Amino acid sequence: MTTPSPQSLGSKSQMHQDMIDGAYLRNAWYVAAWADHIGDGQLVARTIMEEPIVLYRAADGSVAAIEDRCAHRFAPLSMGKIVGGDRIQCPYHGLEFDRTGACVHNPHGAKNIPSRARVRSYPVIEKHKAVWIWMGDAPADPAKVPDFAVLDNVPELYTTKRDSITIAANYRLVIDNLLDLSHTSYLHEGILGNADTVESDITVEQDGDDVVVGRHATNSAPPGMFAQFWPGHPPRVDKFTKMRWMAPSNLRLFTGICKTGAAPESGTGYNAIHMLTPENERSTLYHFTAVRFGVMTTDDALNRDLQKKIADMRRFAFAEQDAPVIEAQQRAIESAKRSLDPVTLAVDVGPVRYKRILDRMLQAERA
Ligand code: FES
Ligand SMILES: [Fe+2]
Incomplete structure (x- = not known):
């Protein structure tokens, strides 16, 4: 996955801006x-919103984050070392x-x-098994860390690898992908969706500033992975997905299968975690994991x-199925010589x- 050079970009129309807007909400928490x-x-180096950052654990175990560019000749501090427990020594002088x-x-x-x-x-905070960083100038508000409590206090056996990939595309294109799960029936056919799940009832609710998109496919053959969660499952089930977007770019999905007509909570599936951090206008750091609920399989092995x-299936779906299309979409939008109107x-x-x-939040922040 390579990032196109700025030189390869044409001029962007207003519509390009809407789809791959380089504006970031700064007064918010992002997973570092x-x-x-x-x-x-x-010393862990990151680029977040075009700013080079180095993260490390101080002697008391808490995480610190400072600019990864020495004030002298701008060498990356992440190439240096921790000295005296709490300080970074620049590698250069x-x-x-x-x-x-x-x-x-x-x-x-x-x-x-x-x-x-x-x-x-x-400012950084360690919560829900992640390190969150506050990029804005307003005072960091710990109450604004997105709710990923589903990750807390669960057996490790029911939680998948805490993984990450980089997608060479604007973070908004990745949110679009996650908030429109109709693509699972095509891009992820057989593993996350199938022909039966195209015809789903879609609901969109706003909960405060969160957006919750539900898709409910009744009387479907259970898609691949979920069938394995339920030994002896009925031949037809309901497949449910409820994706919650939490500003600016974090998403939590409740998905699985249940008996036809039953409440989703009575079924089995997982809470899927998607945390998106813009590296720059055309690169997104994507952290993910999943936590099972309604576990019906009792054997530890x-x-x-x-x-x-x-874990393998989700990494394959994101890195090998979603990312190539989203990255190609980014290139197709950037290279357009006319204004695009989707x-x-x-x-x-x-x-x-x-x-x-x-966009409302971005405007408020600018004001
Ligand atoms: S560049 Fe860091 S001390 Fe010179
Ligand atoms: Fe996908």
Whole structure:
């Protein structure tokens, strides 16, 4: 997956802007990494909203995030090392920066520390097994971390690998993909959807600032993965999906199968987690995992097998099926020589609704 160079881009029409808008909501939490992917002594480099950032664990175990660009000659601090428990030493000439971004040690000359020797620091919070970073100038509000409580206090055996990929496309195209699950019947035919699930009842609700898109396919053959969750399942079932978008770019899906006409909660499936972090206008860092609910398989060995199968299947679906189409879509939009005006279908109600909310939030932030 490669990112097209800025030189390869044509000029963008207003419609291009709407679909692949480079504006980011800054006063919001974004996932920088899975918490267990930042080990002691490690320096983890990220680009978030075009800003280079380095994350590390301080001596007390808490995560710190500072600008990954030394104030001296701009070497990436992530190439340096942690010294004294809490500071990063620049790899180039040894300036040391603490978690507030202040230079606290200059090994050269009279060892004075120039007042401009500082880098930016970012508020971070560890919650729901992820490290969240606040990119804006407004005070960081811990209450605004999106609700992924389904990840807390669950047996590891029912949770799949905490994984991530990078998609070379604007984060909005990835949200569009996730809020319009009609694509599962085509792009993911056989594993996440099938011909029976094309004809689904679609509901779109707004819950505060969240958008919830439901798809309910009654009397369907159970799609591949879900059939395995339910030994002895009936030949026809209901397949349900409820995708919740939480601003700016985090989504939680409740999906599975149940007896025809029964309540979804009585069935079996998983809560699927999708956390999108814009790296730049045309690259998105995508963290994902899934947590099973209504587990009907009691054998540990089988559950371990399913845990791996779900993880592998989802990674395959996102990296090998969604990403190539979304990346090609990005290139097709960028390279258009005329203004594009997309046709709107019944399945687009969710994407249209979230865009309206996100654009309102962006406008409020600019104001
Ligand atoms: S570039 Fe960091 S100390 Fe010189
Ligand atoms: Fe998909």
